[in-house]
Amino acid sequence: MxxxxxxxxxxxxxxxxxxxxxxxxxxxxxxxxxxxxxxxxxxxxxxxxxxxxxxxxxxxxxxxxxxxxxxxxxxxxxxxxxxxxxxxxxxKALQEFAAWYRKRFTLPVVGVTGSVGKSSTKEMIAAALSQGKRVHKTAGNYNSQIGLPLTVFGLDHTHEIAVIEMGMSNFGEMERLSAIASPTSAVVTNIGISHIEQLKTQENIRAEKLHIADTIGEQGALYLNGDDPMLQQLRESYTGKIVWYGMESDCDYRAVNIDTVKDCTRFELHAPFGAHKIMIPALGLHNVSNALAAIAVAYDQGLTLDDIRCGLLTYEGLAMRQQIHELDKITVIDDSYNASPDSIKSGIGVLMAVKSTGKKIAVLADMLELGERSAQAHLELGAYAAASGVDAVLTVGREAEKIAEGAAEESRKILVKACGTNDEAFAELEKILNDGDCVLVKGSRGMHTDEIVQKLLTKYQ
The missing domain is CATH 3.40.1390.10 (MurE/MurF, N-terminal domain)
Structure with a gap:
């Protein structure tokens, strides 16, 4: 400051x-x-x-x-x-002071929001920009009504661009955050059902998140995930500049021929400036999507593709967000920071992408704040996990019992066990773990599934 x-x-x-x-x-x-x-x-x-x-x-x-x-x-x-x-x-005074302080700077500000993937996308964008510009970015999860103002106070005149994560869970919150951060361009990763208990419908969630574009003006771009059905609906209604990224054929920035090599993902980028090979040090289709957003933003900010490539290679995942721990005999994917249907599907994608000689085991806990959709969302997720090819599903919590039910209904070939506590889940995990196994651990923050991760790290490090 x-x-x-x-x-x-x-x-x-x-x-x-x-x-x-x-x-x-x-x-x-x-x-x-x-x-x-x-x-x-x-x-x-x-x-x-x-x-x-x-x-x-x-x-x-x-x-x-x-x-x-x-x-x-x-x-x-x-x-x-x-x-x-x-x-x-x-x-309110903290927010007003931050908004006043932000106006002292004329630098570009990239706002990042979405139901899932805000933090990893923010980190990917910052990495892509890092080889050509001095970047200020949101630290940790400082993306809220209190955290975002503190992020803004980290700006100084040595910075050339800022990448600011913007999170909301209720009506009016994104409008306030936009007034504070004044983004000049914005990225929306997806519209899921996180916080639907408060916001009631996905249409409401989308409308609230789109307040991130309140300040971008005619010169700013809105970068949208073209693979998200709720965002696709904006093709006809949004009047500002949109840059689409994703796997769909009508995206401006598109990835094809995606494959994995150890803990990296390679793909062919199709962009307005041609086709090029890209590699990122992360697994999962969602990280390819994040990289596409990062490439689009960085290219529009004047970086060369060579600088963007080099920047992407510096990307590091955040703690408890799909961190891969290769231990002595097993592999643990720590994705325990939080959970929603879409983020758990992404986690399962990483689980299935990790090269291992043993079983693929998903330890999944309650997804919170889903309101009346909770039971169906957990049931559908269990079916998705089983259909994805995992060998075992262990659940933690009362809501997650529906995950176990959905997995068992989908496939009789996989091991399914519903547990009441993290300690019980760890005990069941110990019974089935063998050399070469890969374990995904994920649940809402309030379920504290990082306790399971720490027990695994302690025993198998």
């Missing part, structure tokens, strides 16, 4: 300076009182369980340059160093 005077912050958020030097500078922003750097602005968020206003004295006492507060400041604050800025709502 570049230094900002406190008086500028007060103006940006429509606040009032209760105490402190208006000309002092803030050099970072944090919502975590335990991670404050000297010169930081501390933003106390009122959460469901904890009101962070109680940490204001500690923040000021440990070197914060300033803090927001939506509560009446305590008299004792006067005797602490640092400024105190009164605001109506600390989270």
């Amino acid at each position: 570049e230094p900002i005077r406190i008086c500028e912050i007060v103006t940006a958020v429509g606040g009032a300076l209760w105490k402190g030097n208006p000309n002092a500078e803030v050099t970072s922003v944090s919502t975590n009182s335990r991670e404050l750097e000297p010169g930081a602005l501390f933003v106390p968020i009122v959460g469901e369980k904890v009101d962070a206003h109680r940490f204001i004295p500690m923040a000021l006492d440990t070197g914060a340059a300033a803090c927001f507060t939506q509560q009446e400041p305590e008299e004792g604050f006067k005797y602490l160093d640092g400024a105190v800025i009164r605001v109506g709502d600390t989270q």
Whole structure:
């Protein structure tokens, strides 16, 4: 973050300076009182369980340059160093300050959203751009109403482009994120049924996600996955510039002749500038799709294909997102970060693509936030897993029992076991594991299936 005077912050958020030097500078922003750097602005968020206003004295006492507060400041604050800025709502003030800060920069901003694959696509785009530009990108999962503003504060004038992941789970959230990040172009990976419990229909999900294009204007492009049926419907209705990517024949950027070599995928790119060979250090058709989006974005940003190729080879997957661990006797695919029907299908695709001499085992836990569609979605996923050729399906959780049911109905040849807990699933896994086996572990974040992964890594490392 570049230094900002406190008086500028007060103006940006429509606040009032209760105490402190208006000309002092803030050099970072944090919502975590335990991670404050000297010169930081501390933003106390009122959460469901904890009101962070109680940490204001500690923040000021440990070197914060300033803090927001939506509560009446305590008299004792006067005797602490640092400024105190009164605001109506600390989270809203954080967002308003981030939007103001974003407008200090004229660089291109690529927004990335979708029901599945936001993070991996963001990483792929950043990798493709990295050989020709200085890139700022979203760190981890800082893509939310609080996380995205913190991502924006990472910008400085050494950056030439930003790739910002934008996540939403309810009405109005993407509109706010777009107002903060002001993307100049945007990528939508797909429209699935994640968060359908809140948003009710896929049409609503699509409408909300398309707010990512609110700020791109006539000069900006919307990069859409041409293999997604819900996005394909925009061919007739969207009036702005669309660049299509995918496997379908009518895509501007298309992949054909796809094959795998060890832990890499090769394909032939058909693009407006011709046909070319591409390799990426990742498995699965979804990663080919991510690479197509990255190539399209990077080429439009002026990079050469040679630079894009080199950039893609630097791609590294994120923790708990299809990380492949080749252990002493088995292979583990850690995809435990989160789960939805589409992302589990992608995980199964990677499981089947990994070269192994033994069984292919899928350990799948509950998919959460699917509302009234939950039972059918889990049942259909079980059938999909069995039809894909896996040798065994172990499930964790009550909802995932339907995965086991669907798999058993689809095929009598595979081993199916429904488990109640992660410990039970690991115990069942130990009974069937042999040398050469490959295990996929995946479930919604609330199911904590990373516990199974850690047990596997500990025992078989």
